[in-house]
Amino acid sequence: MSPAFSPPRFPRRATALSARGLTFATLLLLGGCGLFKKGDQKPPPLAPPETMYNNGIDALRTNRYLLASAEFEALQQNYPYSGYVANAQLMEGYAYYLQDKYPEAVQQLDRFLLLHPTSNDAAYAFYLRALCYYEQIAEVQRDQQGTVEALDALQEVVSRFPQTAYARDAQLKIDLCRDHLAGKEMLVGRFYEQQNNYEAALNRYQRVVQDFQTTNHVPEALQRLVEVYLALGLRDEAKRAGSVLGYNYPGSKWYGYAYADLRSAHLVDAHTQAPTGPRPGVVSRALNLIF
CATH class of the missing domain: 1.25.40.10 (Tetratricopeptide repeat domain)
Known part of the structure; x- marks a missing residue:
């Protein structure tokens, strides 16, 4: 890099x-x-x-x-x-x-x-x-302590010298670091889900939604939450996670997957947002509804 x-x-x-x-x-x-x-x-x-x-x-x-x-x-x-x-x-x-x-x-x-x-x-x-x-910074499959150190050092540049070109470039790299860390959480969460360790997977997906809201991994994390909640029999939580996903990313393929899962579980009703064509995602006003 x-x-x-x-x-x-x-x-x-x-x-x-x-x-x-x-x-x-x-x-x-x-x-x-x-x-x-x-x-x-x-x-x-x-x-x-x-x-x-x-x-x-x-x-x-x-x-x-x-x-x-x-x-x-x-x-x-x-x-x-x-x-x-x-x-x-x-x-x-x-x-x-x-x-x-x-x-x-x-x-x-x-x-x-x-x-x-x-x-x-x-x-x-x-x-x-x-x-x-x-x-x-190491690949997502490896330990991410280096990414955390890079994130801290880049944030120090932004906080100390906010009006400089260095700060502007550091902010771009901060976004990439956060996306990298979110990717690591998703990788681990998918592994736990495949092992049917749903509670551990749930923690990873929730962290992505809570701590990395500006990253590209949020739509998948919400869809995975729907999967895990359904596997745990938490139908209301699954429906709420699906609603947040549909509200923020109605044109995402991840909402298409979640909508199909909710429909199979008979959780789709007249008030459920149907998947739409691609459109820019809107800033979330409801991410906290699933916690």
Whole structure:
């Protein structure tokens, strides 16, 4: 899952760019042991912080993400009080993100936010941190703790920076996370229903209707509630769930299934909403009627 829009421009290159080129950290990465013969010469002097920073930015621009993270880390280790450290921390987090090293990216971004909570780049740091969790969301069949963490991180972006482009994109991803969590509940509920564990299935379907009302899974959850209530002999509850489904989604295929079940159970009367052709669903005013 990639971000919906590109991150901000890279911070401007340092103006005092050294003509010497690569830093000692870069040389160690590129050259290995053969660069220097023992006793022949001393390693070159450590490059100044602006050179390390510029090398890291150049590496990012040319998709050499491993080299970029090494440059930014070397800068922080060797010049902890430099004015380039804050940007280096943020860019190192971004470099880890581009390498799909999400735990390392989160750790680096947390360090940046702890040390620079009022930075102008804090909104982007929170957003990038949320993306790290979002990218790790597992398939519906697997544990969804990662989805919960992504949802929390995205909501933090919206609450802290509501008027930003980051918040707008985070809100879209929040909706996707909620749909994902609702899908997990439906998967488990269907499993329980197939095992005739109707009480457990009922809890899952009810949670979708109560907690994930804006997701696409609600019509099916209501139809499954009709099935389960009928299986449990709870005819009035089945009819109420069917009424809510018919009121909100009269053109849904799920209401067609529920209507057929209710008719087979002789629960259809003159007041029962008949299925209609496709039409946009209306905002529910009656979801609480089935609880």
